[in-house]
Amino acid sequence: MSLKRMYAIIVRQTYLYRDNPSRFFQMFSWMLIDLVLWGFLSEYLFDIGNTSFSIALALLGAVLLWGFLNRVHQGVMMAFLEDSWSRNFLNIFATPLKLSEYVGGFVVSTIVTSVVVFVVVAFLAFLFFGFSIFILGVSLVPFLLILFLFGVSLGILAAAIVLRLGPSAEWFTWPIAAVLGPVVGVFYPVSTLPSWMQAIAYLLPPTYVFEGMRSVLIGGTFGFQDVVVGMSLVVVYALGAYGVFAWVYRTVIRNGQIARYTAESL
Amino acid sequence: MSVLGVTNLSKTYRGVRAVDDVSFSVRRGEIVGLLGPNVAGKTTTINMILGVLEPSAGSILIDGIDVGKRRSEAMGRTNFAAVYAQLPGNLTVAQNLRIFGFLYSVSRVETRVRELLEEFDLVRFAEMKCGVLSSGEQTRVGLAKAMLNRPPLLLLDEPTASLDPSSARTVRERITEYARSDTGGVLWTSHNMHEVEAVCDRVLFLSHGNILLEGDPKTLAGEHGKSNLEELFITIAREPLSLEL
Numbered sequence: 471m472s473l474k475r476m477y478a479i480i481v482r483q484t485y486l487y488r489d490n491p492s493r494f495f496q497m498f499s500w501m502l503i504d505l506v507l508w509g510f511l512s513e514y515l516f517d518i519g520n521t522s523f524s525i526a527l528a529l530l531g532a533v534l535l536w537g538f539l540n541r542v543h544q545g546v547m548m549a550f551l552e553d554s555w556s557r558n559f560l561n562i563f564a565t566p567l568k569l570s571e572y573v574g575g576f577v578v579s580t581i582v583t584s585v586v587v588f589v590v591v592a593f594l595a596f597l598f599f600g601f602s603i604f605i606l607g608v609s610l611v612p613f614l615l616i617l618f619l620f621g622v623s624l625g626i627l628a629a630a631i632v633l634r635l636g637p638s639a640e641w642f643t644w645p646i647a648a649v650l651g652p653v654v655g656v657f658y659p660v661s662t663l664p665s666w667m668q669a670i671a672y673l674l675p676p677t678y679v680f681e682g683m684r685s686v687l688i689g690g691t692f693g694f695q696d697v698v699v700g701m702s703l704v705v706v707y708a709l710g711a712y713g714v715f716a717w718v719y720r721t722v723i724r725n726g727q728i729a730r731y732t733a734e735s736l
Numbered sequence: 737m738s739v740l741g742v743t744n745l746s747k748t749y750r751g752v753r754a755v756d757d758v759s760f761s762v763r764r765g766e767i768v769g770l771l772g773p774n775v776a777g778k779t780t781t782i783n784m785i786l787g788v789l790e791p792s793a794g795s796i797l798i799d800g801i802d803v804g805k806r807r808s809e810a811m812g813r814t815n816f817a818a819v820y821a822q823l824p825g826n827l828t829v830a831q832n833l834r835i836f837g838f839l840y841s842v843s844r845v846e847t848r849v850r851e852l853l854e855e856f857d858l859v860r861f862a863e864m865k866c867g868v869l870s871s872g873e874q875t876r877v878g879l880a881k882a883m884l885n886r887p888p889l890l891l892l893d894e895p896t897a898s899l900d901p902s903s904a905r906t907v908r909e910r911i912t913e914y915a916r917s918d919t920g921g922v923l924w925t926s927h928n929m930h931e932v933e934a935v936c937d938r939v940l941f942l943s944h945g946n947i948l949l950e951g952d953p954k955t956l957a958g959e960h961g962k963s964n965l966e967e968l969f970i971t972i973a974r975e976p977l978s979l980e981l
Binding site for chain 2: 475478481557558560561563565724725726729
């Protein structure tokens, strides 16, 4: 693996974020909107006294962690979509760049952007709503790691879909994480769901994060076993997503799709 | 020594043979013209050489390295410019060259980028986004990118198609100098037969995925009873069976 080639992908992302204020704004926008919306809702729930302080906290914690997952998913996906939007696949794939370096570049650049966004929004949550994400203690580390790896998996899967089906398939890929939201119990316990949805939920790594978060905030306990299950599952998802992307890449090289990548392949 | 060796190369799309058992080579210091009408198989051949299209059969060696087995190393020994492969318009000229410099593992990238900006008369556009440049200026940026790693094999798909006559002549001179300096060999496609005659040492005429003719562009037309290369091209495009082979 060449670090120099991976660096090229990171440098490109840096130029795009640095020189385009709209991209910079987009990085923060949805997470900030969610923070404001759920922050005031939490305050309202707390004020009317029909709920406990912990539940209001759980909502804000969920917003921050869910926003982080979305940010990672979009970060990886957008890094790939840059090549689709600028029709750059021929230039990129005709260089010595290896697939692992290409994906590695997306992941490293996304670490930087998602951590920056998370830190800023977490600080604002503390400033305006008095919520400190550090209330989660050491559990925050495995929670963020699971969500990061799952976001990366979704981003790579989205890239594979666009590469295989063409640029118009981009519309399928933006809401991937949102579709999973109701299933993984972001704002409510998984036990609320019907049994068939619970079965699906426990196959998805973020479920263990949000269940674990509620456990820490409401019950004060940290489910180590759940974290291990979530972490094991997410490693399988990440390897699986990379495997799918590599398979799609081989397919489009074989059928000539990269060479004739056009606006409407789908 | 060959910088490009293509042996029994074929590509079949859904039962249609776009390239059919083609073999040829390009030597260091040589400029070879790959000619033919539209859908003759030129771009398909170039895409296979660039590793973005898998051949159905045959092998490609770039500077002795098998593209099918060691793609990354082989791609490090080639580069290309094509009118249909412009660099991202949302990055500046210098940014694009720097990024591709890293991708091709060019040593002392900044120095090399500066050299190429001067060589292709792009210094005043260095901090401008590629998307706002004219098509001729973008072509020059693409050529500068193609020269970044001083490739042993340079692939040029209609490199002067959108250039004015003066810029086209300058580009032809640069590429001829490049080949004559023995740095690398060049595979050149063009529909401008005067240009091909002036620049190429050897031409290959491709029709329906097969190499129909091969020879010196200055004498080939006469050998087949035609007054010039353009007439020969038109005959191959319209009625290849009428040729005196």
